[in-house]
Amino acid sequence: MRNEQLYRHTLAASGLLAKLGLEDNAALHSEVLKAPLISARVVAMIVRSGEFILISALGALLLAAYVSPRHAISLTVYAPLIVTAALALVILLQIGGLYSIHALLRPADYIARLAGAWLVIAGLVISYFFFSKSGDDFSRVWAALWFVGGLGLLVPFRIFVARRTRAWNAKGQLDRRCVLVGGGEPAARLIEAFESSKDDVSVIGIFDDRDDNRSPASIAGYPKLGNVNELIDFVRRNRVDLLIVTLPLTAEARILQMLKRLWVLPVDIRLSAYAQKVRYRPRAYSYIGNVPCLDVFDKPLTDWGLFAKSIEDKLLAGLALLLLSPVMLLVALAIKLESRGPVFFRQHRYGFNNELIDVYKFRSMYTEMTDRAATKLVTRDDPRVTRVGRFIRKTSLDELPQLFNVLKGELSLVGPRPHATHAKAQEHLYPDAVEGYFARHKVKPGITGWAQINGWRGETDTLDKIHRRVEHDLYYIENWSIAFDLYILFYTPISLFSTENAY
Numbered sequence: 001m002r003n004e005q006l007y008r009h010t011l012a013a014s015g016l017l018a019k020l021g022l023e024d025n026a027a028l029h030s031e032v033l034k035a036p037l038i039s040a041r042v043v044a045m046i047v048r049s050g051e052f053i054l055i056s057a058l059g060a061l062l063l064a065a066y067v068s069p070r071h072a073i074s075l076t077v078y079a080p081l082i083v084t085a086a087l088a089l090v091i092l093l094q095i096g097g098l099y100s101i102h103a104l105l106r107p108a109d110y111i112a113r114l115a116g117a118w119l120v121i122a123g124l125v126i127s128y129f130f131f132s133k134s135g136d137d138f139s140r141v142w143a144a145l146w147f148v149g150g151l152g153l154l155v156p157f158r159i160f161v162a163r164r165t166r167a168w169n170a171k172g173q174l175d176r177r178c179v180l181v182g183g184g185e186p187a188a189r190l191i192e193a194f195e196s197s198k199d200d201v202s203v204i205g206i207f208d209d210r211d212d213n214r215s216p217a218s219i220a221g222y223p224k225l226g227n228v229n230e231l232i233d234f235v236r237r238n239r240v241d242l243l244i245v246t247l248p249l250t251a252e253a254r255i256l257q258m259l260k261r262l263w264v265l266p267v268d269i270r271l272s273a274y275a276q277k278v279r280y281r282p283r284a285y286s287y288i289g290n291v292p293c294l295d296v297f298d299k300p301l302t303d304w305g306l307f308a309k310s311i312e313d314k315l316l317a318g319l320a321l322l323l324l325s326p327v328m329l330l331v332a333l334a335i336k337l338e339s340r341g342p343v344f345f346r347q348h349r350y351g352f353n354n355e356l357i358d359v360y361k362f363r364s365m366y367t368e369m370t371d372r373a374a375t376k377l378v379t380r381d382d383p384r385v386t387r388v389g390r391f392i393r394k395t396s397l398d399e400l401p402q403l404f405n406v407l408k409g410e411l412s413l414v415g416p417r418p419h420a421t422h423a424k425a426q427e428h429l430y431p432d433a434v435e436g437y438f439a440r441h442k443v444k445p446g447i448t449g450w451a452q453i454n455g456w457r458g459e460t461d462t463l464d465k466i467h468r469r470v471e472h473d474l475y476y477i478e479n480w481s482i483a484f485d486l487y488i489l490f491y492t493p494i495s496l497f498s499t500e501n502a503y
Contacts, residue, residue, distance in 0.1 A: 035171040037241050039303040040200055043174070044099040047161055048090050054153050055086040059146050066142050077138070081128075085121050092117045101174055101200070104165045107158040114154055122147045175202040177239060179231065181258060182246040183208040183219050190246055190272055190291065191220040197289030201242065207231040209254075228258055235265050236354050243269045244293065259296060266353050266442040269297040300443050300477045308482055313413050316489070317406040320413075328400050331362055334388045341367030344401055349418035352444045357410045359418055360401035364389030379461075396457075396496055402447045414485040415446025416473035417457070425466040433466050440473040443480070450476035453488055453495040 059082035096113050097103060103110045129138060168174050178194070178201050180187050187206055194201055205225040217224050225234065234240070243262060247255055255271070262269060270293035273285060285292040301309060321328075332343045344360055351357040363370065369384035378385060378393070385393065392398040405411040411418065423430055431437045451457065451472035460466045476484070 199289030418445035
């Protein structure tokens with residue numbers, strides 16, 4: 001669906017508004033186009049859980065306040081009723097479509113349905129009292145307070161949720177931002193299908209290698225923003241969630257050439273089957289709205305995976321900082337006592353989607369010899385490294401300040417290690433040494449990773465070492481799970497005993 005505000009920001013990002021003299025707020029455009037996608041499924045599940053907890057907690061609090069909790073019947077009879085009623089409400093609201101983004105954005109339009117669903121639950125509870133002849137076991141005052149109070153909580157909660165979802169919606173965070181690769185009539189038909197669909201997709205531009213004679217400069221009101229090389233730069237600078245290739249299957253050579261360049265990007269890549277003459281079995285297609293597509297590449301982390309990994313990072317990083325703070329203080333003291341200069345060292349490294357970030361480390365070199373760009377790798381008995389530096393590098397204690405990067409959302413606890421911008425193997429920059437190197441940036445880099453616990457940490461003085469490291473990184477990305485992360489975290493301290501390449 002088309003989001004005019006997001007579309008304007010897209011034009012600004014592509015430079016078209018600036019050319020037209022209409023650029024009015026560069027900072028706002030940058031903020032909007034980089035705002036992360038918020039999964040509608042995750043939002044709906046959080047609201048469901050919130051309403052279940054609200055109704056259950058209210059029933060329990062009223063039980064504790066009004067009905068004597070000392071009686072065993074208070075728990076054995078009331079607790080199942082409270083939980084069952086709260087669960088039934090959530091199911092009823094789901095059936096009624098009250099967890100759709102449209103319903104969450106406009107609570108006033110759905111208040112009657114919300115109240116009606118809660119009244120249905122109240123009626124079912126009262127019917128249960130009557131037909132089971134168990135009315136004497138329950139407090140009528142408690143039930144009345146629960147039913148009235150429940151509605152009194154649900155309405156303001158929905159208003160609060162609406163305020164948050166409207167803020168996200170204004171930044172286009174609830175829509176998947178889609179770029180079409182390939183123009184002409186197939187792109188026009190696809191745009192028409194999306195605009196008539198209720199799916200959460202916003203087309204933000206078209207990229208095509210062909211000139212304007214073969215591919216018009218504007219299709220269905222959307223401008224052609226550039227060629228495929230410019231598309232890669234566009235995705236690096238802005239948030240794009242979905243690439244759909246609209247070229248016909250007969251253009252196999254062009255499609256393969258494009259995919260070879262595009263697969264390193266952290267986006268879902270689909271091949272449109274909307275205007276294709278070749279038809280496959282229905283099971284071969286996935287659908288975006290009513291548009292059939294062939295899946296080519298998927299983002300490694302989406303929906304609950306992304307949410308779960310974020311929670312994992314924040315919780316475990318906070319706990320690690322709390323437990324390791326005495327060790328970090330001792331390391332900082334040792335660094336200060338041995339040499340002049342700051343305790344911490346910041347280095348430019350590539351983060352998610354090639355974004356440059358400053359990674360924190362304990363300083364392990366003499367201040368005047370530090371190398372922020374890592375133009376020269378650290379070698380055995382390197383004279384730039386202090387005595388304390390050798391110890392903390394071998395034991396990876398120099399990496400502990402990166403826990404702050406995790407809390408800032410720049411790193412994960414587990415992921416491909418972030419490499420310095422000028423790191424080399426046999427005088428080759430890493431991206432030149434390994435084809436598809438940047439595919440390891442489809443996820444946030446990590447403090448530790450699959451490559452590190454398998455012995456591929458430390459110096460990468462040969463092409464084979466960087467190839468093996470990238471190979472392990474890509475395996476991790478393709479096979480990610482919370483259990484895999486926990487396995488790597490468990491074995492990380494054990495792997496530190498192997499210091500063959502760490503100095």
